[in-house]
Amino acid sequence: xxxxxxxxxxxxxxxxxxxxxxxxxxxxxxxxxxxxxxxxxxxxxxxxxxxxxxxxxxxxxxxxxxxxxxxxxxxxxxxxxxxxxxxxxxxxxxxxxxxxxxxxxxxxxxxxx
Ligand SMILES: [Zn+2]
Numbered sequence: 001x002x003x004x005x006x007x008x009x010x011x012x013x014x015x016x017x018x019x020x021x022x023x024x025x026x027x028x029x030x031x032x033x034x035x036x037x038x039x040x041x042x043x044x045x046x047x048x049x050x051x052x053x054x055x056x057x058x059x060x061x062x063x064x065x066x067x068x069x070x071x072x073x074x075x076x077x078x079x080x081x082x083x084x085x086x087x088x089x090x091x092x093x094x095x096x097x098x099x100x101x102x103x104x105x106x107x108x109x110x111x112x113x
Contacts, residue, residue, distance in 0.1 A: 008058065011058040012057055012058035012059070013058075014058070021038060022038070022084055022105075022106035022107060023038045023039065023040060023053075023084065023085055023103060023106040023107070023108070024038070024039060024040070024083055024084065024085070024106065025039070025040050025041075025042060025077070025079050025083060025084075025085045026039055026040070026041050026042070027041075027042045027048075028041050028042070028043055029043070029044070029045050030043065031043050031050070031052060032052060035052060035053065035054050035062050036054070037054050038054075038056075039053060039054075040052075040053045040077060040085045040087070040103070041053065042067075042077060044067075047068075048067050048077075049066070049067055049068050050064050050065065050066060050067055051064070051065040051067055051075065051077050051087065052064050052065075055093065055096075055097060055099055056099070056101060056103075056108045057097045057099040057101075059096055059097040059099075061096055061097070063091060063093070065077075065087065065091065075087055075088065075089065075091075076088055080105055080106075082105075082106070083106075084105045084106030084107075085103060085105075085106060086103060086104050086105055087102070087103040088102075090102045090111055091103070092111075
């Protein structure tokens with residue numbers, strides 16, 4: 001369907017605008033059933049083990065990042081005093097949209113290939 005494709009393209013273009021609203025964090029004990037846009041879910045109880053969020057490119061795929069020290073690759077998520085997350089290192093999807101980006105202080109910074 002052409003209309004569906006156009007909508008997806010528009011969504012992707014909108015998602016890439018630097019004016020987009022900032023990301024925030026939600027702490028949850030179990031993996032969320034619904035992943036809202038621009039939300040990083042930090043999953044775990046005493047220890048956080050995964051961060052889940054929707055890919056910012058507009059492809060609507062969810063991304064899981066391991067937070068456990070004993071497994072590789074591993075990411076860390078810090079939250080500033082305004083509640084805005086920073087994820088390091090960068091996220092470089094190897095499948096699907098192959099997006100490569102940083103999430104810094106609640107904003108997406110796209111990495112060029
Ligand atoms: Zn994507």
